[in-house]
Structures are given as structure tokens and as C-alpha cells.
Amino acid sequence: MIQFAKDYIPLYFAGTLVALGVAALSMALSVGIGLLGALGRMSGNRTARSVTSAYVAFFRGIPPLVLLYVVYFGLPSWAQELGVRPLADFLAPLNNRIMSAVVAFGVNSGAYSTEIIRSAIASIHPEQMEAAQSLGMSYWLAMRRIIVPQSARVAFPPLGNEFIAVLKGTSLASVIGVTELMRDAQLVAAATFRNLAAYTLAAVFYVVLVIILQSVVGRLERRLSLVHK
Amino acid sequence: MLAGPSLGQGREETRSKPGTLLSAAAEQTTRYEGSGGPLLQLIDVSKYFGKTPALSDVNLTVNRGETVAIVGPSGSGKTTLLRCINFLVPYDSGRILVNGRLVGYREQQGNTVRDTGHNVNEIRKRIGMVFQQFNLFPHRTVLGNLIEGPLYVLRITRSEAVTRAQAALELIGLMDKVEAYPDQLSGGQQQRVAIARALCMEPELMLFDEVTSALDPELVGEVLSVMRQLARKGMTMVVVTHEMEFARDVADRVVFMEASKIVTDQPASDFFERPSTPRIGAFLSRLSLPRNSD
Numbered sequence A: 001m002i003q004f005a006k007d008y009i010p011l012y013f014a015g016t017l018v019a020l021g022v023a024a025l026s027m028a029l030s031v032g033i034g035l036l037g038a039l040g041r042m043s044g045n046r047t048a049r050s051v052t053s054a055y056v057a058f059f060r061g062i063p064p065l066v067l068l069y070v071v072y073f074g075l076p077s078w079a080q081e082l083g084v085r086p087l088a089d090f091l092a093p094l095n096n097r098i099m100s101a102v103v104a105f106g107v108n109s110g111a112y113s114t115e116i117i118r119s120a121i122a123s124i125h126p127e128q129m130e131a132a133q134s135l136g137m138s139y140w141l142a143m144r145r146i147i148v149p150q151s152a153r154v155a156f157p158p159l160g161n162e163f164i165a166v167l168k169g170t171s172l173a174s175v176i177g178v179t180e181l182m183r184d185a186q187l188v189a190a191a192t193f194r195n196l197a198a199y200t201l202a203a204v205f206y207v208v209l210v211i212i213l214q215s216v217v218g219r220l221e222r223r224l225s226l227v228h229k
Numbered sequence B: 001m002l003a004g005p006s007l008g009q010g011r012e013e014t015r016s017k018p019g020t021l022l023s024a025a026a027e028q029t030t031r032y033e034g035s036g037g038p039l040l041q042l043i044d045v046s047k048y049f050g051k052t053p054a055l056s057d058v059n060l061t062v063n064r065g066e067t068v069a070i071v072g073p074s075g076s077g078k079t080t081l082l083r084c085i086n087f088l089v090p091y092d093s094g095r096i097l098v099n100g101r102l103v104g105y106r107e108q109q110g111n112t113v114r115d116t117g118h119n120v121n122e123i124r125k126r127i128g129m130v131f132q133q134f135n136l137f138p139h140r141t142v143l144g145n146l147i148e149g150p151l152y153v154l155r156i157t158r159s160e161a162v163t164r165a166q167a168a169l170e171l172i173g174l175m176d177k178v179e180a181y182p183d184q185l186s187g188g189q190q191q192r193v194a195i196a197r198a199l200c201m202e203p204e205l206m207l208f209d210e211v212t213s214a215l216d217p218e219l220v221g222e223v224l225s226v227m228r229q230l231a232r233k234g235m236t237m238v239v240v241t242h243e244m245e246f247a248r249d250v251a252d253r254v255v256f257m258e259a260s261k262i263v264t265d266q267p268a269s270d271f272f273e274r275p276s277t278p279r280i281g282a283f284l285s286r287l288s289l290p291r292n293s294d
Helices: A002-041 A046-061 A064-082 A085-095 A097-123 A126-134 A139-176 A181-192 A195-224 B003-016 B021-035 B078-085 B117-124 B142-154 B158-172 B187-199 B217-232 B244-250 B268-273 B278-286
Strands: B038-049 B052-063 B067-071 B093-098 B105-108 B111-114 B127-130 B205-209 B236-240 B253-258 B261-267
Touching: A002 A046, A002 A097, A002 A139, A002 A181, A002 A195, A046 A097, A064 A085, A064 A097, A064 A139, A085 A097, A097 A139, A126 A139, A126 B117, A126 B127, A139 A181, A139 A195, A139 B142, A181 A195, B038 B078, B038 B236, B052 B078, B052 B236, B052 B261, B067 B078, B067 B244, B078 B093, B078 B205, B078 B236, B127 B187, B142 B158, B142 B187, B158 B187, B158 B217, B187 B217, B217 B236, B217 B244, B236 B244, B244 B268, B253 B268, B253 B278, B261 B268, B261 B278
Parallel strands: B067 B236, B067 B253, B127 B205, B205 B236
Antiparallel strands: B038 B052, B038 B093, B105 B111, B253 B261
16 A cells, blocks of 8 residues: 555645636636626626526536536537537637646636625625715726625635635546546546555545645735734 | 895804804805805705605795704604705605705606706705714725815816815814824714714705714714804804703704694794794704703
């Protein structure tokens, strides 16, 4: 077992880096969507509100694995068959496995981020907006300078948890052949027939990674805290 | 009028202390005063929340340099009145004029329509507002709170904004708290910073919404003394308050509101010496104000 670990740790490390990269890109997409989605959900514009609500309801309901299949196996070939050139070109990057994984996980997680950011913004007292407006700030300026920076501190811990969930979710990308941690474990298991050792080592990697991330999130959280006493 | 002599004193003081932030504001006030005319006018202003009237045909005029206290039982519409002035609450009918300019609405082809956000902000940046709950920005230091409006709304340079902030801090006596965060300050200190934040915009009118009601009793004095200074320097102020002593000592006029209406509007001394209705007498006696005979 020790020898086994020694032999494969470098490979598992490489897989870990891929998993982290996919998770980071997905999370960046997720937070971007979440910010737009949250502003849409709270907007005075009815269309913006219904579009974003539908997005959240829809993508929270789809299992990430199903979404991954739709994005990777479904969309590019559908665009090919349809024969609409610009659409096919637009969706062509999804033939890249990593790109597909990032889009699928990002769009899926974006639904959760939307809710996290929306509730963070809602948690800021409306008086903060009034104080900003009484200084002559427009709604958007007040959002940008006063409300969103305060919400970011509220949203950070749950977004950290969301990142950890996304990271574990990247193991699903193994089914479309992204050589992340889980895929590496599958390859090792197939080559050595030592299923238990191969997958247990992957599990250990995930656990250690999550523990490290959790402590980083906790530390940043304390630093971002609004309490200064 | 009471306003006359007290204003005169204000001007004298201003000259004796040039260079401070507020003297600049006061000089402005003085300059305007020559042109005459009220700074703030409410004409038949009404506001309903659903079917409940919050303001019914309210008429009020505030001249430059005047301090007007608005008193009355809770739920009488005092706070709504104040919030209509800078259009945090849109009023339903009537007119509010600040410096002769209609607040929140404009004429368009004979119709009165809601004004653009930009125009509302133009008026708001000339009106300072201080809230009951301070509402400082908790993610910014004291300095950050003070320069936020000047930097991003007035768009003056950072060094100019910092100079203004320092002058304001000197006035409120918190120079040593520049780098502190709001949650490191006492309630009284926070409220003084909130006043300073409004002053940094160099407003021509200041609105105070029960600014001492959320404070521990021993912290009320420091906030009132800052307001007293402002009044003396000729700042035009509308003060919603339950502090009757403050109203009596500082305000030029006292407006008594009840059930969404202005019941009386009289010089402060008359209001306290000769309550014009039994209702006001009862209101005052319940507040156990030390009588002015002392």
C-alpha cells in the first residue's frame, strides 16, 4: 500500500491540479452568473425577475451529471446537425472536455450562487441604501460602492462552501474523459486491478484538499469580517 | 423674528473662525440670505400609505439660517415629512421646493411627471440627512465614510475630500478616530460621524431624523452640542426631535404635528411659554420638560 501510494502520488497530484483548475474556472463563472442573477432577481424589471427565477428553478433541478452530458454530448453535435454555422461555431468550444465541464458545472452552480448572493444583498439593511441615496448616489453607484461590498462579506462563507461542493463535483467530469483526480484513479485501478487502493487514495486526496480549502476559507472569512472589535 | 439676531451672531462667529469647513458653508448661507426668500417650502403636501394619510396638506416654510424643530407624538408624520423633502419617500400631491426648485417632479407638456433619478440626486446632494440609526457604512473607516460622497458624487479630488473630512472631524471633535471603523465607536461618536458625513457634502439644508432617539442618555449631549454649533453657524436645519430642551434652546421655530397635520407653527419661546391648545399643553407636560422659568 505504501509502495502503491509512492508510485502513484505524482499522478494523483496532477489530477488534483486539474480538478482544482476546473473547479476554480467553474466557480468564477458561477459567481459571475450569480451576481447578474441576484441583481435580476431583485430588479424592478419584471422580465429580468422572471428570467432569473426560471434559471434558478431550472438549473437547480438538473443533476450536474445530466447537464454535463447535455453540454458535452448534446449541444455541439446538435448545432452541427442543425447546420446553422454561427451557432455551430459558437458551441464548438464545447467539444473541448474541460470547457464543457466548466460550462456545465458553472451554470449549475450559478443557480446556487444566485440565491446565495441574492440573500446576501437582501441581508444588508435597506437603510444603507437610503444613507447612500441621501448623499445623492444613484441606485447603481450605491450598489457598487455600498451594498455589494458589504454583501460580498456576507456571501463569502456560503460561496466558499459552494466552491468545495463544486470541487467534489468535478469528479463527475471523469465520465467525459477529463483526466482529473477521479479519472486518474480509474486509470490506475484498471491498470493494477487494485480498486480499493486506487479509489481510497483518491478519497484521501479529496479529503485533504477539502480540509485545506476549508481552513483557507475560514481564515479569509475572519479577515473580511465586518466586526472590527 | 427670533431668527434675525441669532443669525447675526452666527455671521460674526463665522468671520472670527475662517478656514473651517462649516464657516465656508455658513458664509454661503449668508450670501444667499441677501437674496431673500425661503430655502425650503412645502405647499399643500400630502402623502398616503395605502389609504392611511401620513401627511395631509402640509404647509411649511423654512428660511435660510433657520432651525425648525418638528415635534409631536409618534405616528404623526414627522419622519415622513422629513423623508419627503429629499424624496426618499415620494409625496402624492402638493409641492416641495428647495431653493425654488421642485423636488422629485417636473412639468412636461403641462403634466407633472416624476423627475429623473439624476435630477433627484442633484437635489439630494445639497441636502444632508442624519438618521436615527446612524447608518454609517460599516465596511469603511470614519475617513472612508466621510470622503465617499465627495469623491463619488461631487467628484472632487481625494486631497480636497480629505481636507474637508479633517475639518468636519475637527468640528465634531473626533480627529483621533480617522482610521477607526464605525463598530469601534460609541453610538454618540457614530452619530457625530454621521453628521460629519453629511457636512462633507457642504449641504445648504440639513435634515435630522430623531438623531438622539437610539442613543444612551449620557451620549445624547455630545450629539446635541454638535447640532447646537451648526445652528449657531447659520446652517439651515429641520430637526425632528423629542428633545424638548433642545427645541426650546436652539430652534427658532417649533412645529407641532399630530395625525398627519401641522397643528401649530410658532416661535420656540411662544410654543413652550404659551401652548396654544390644551393638546400641546398635555403633550408637553407628559414630557416633563423643565419649565423655562428656571
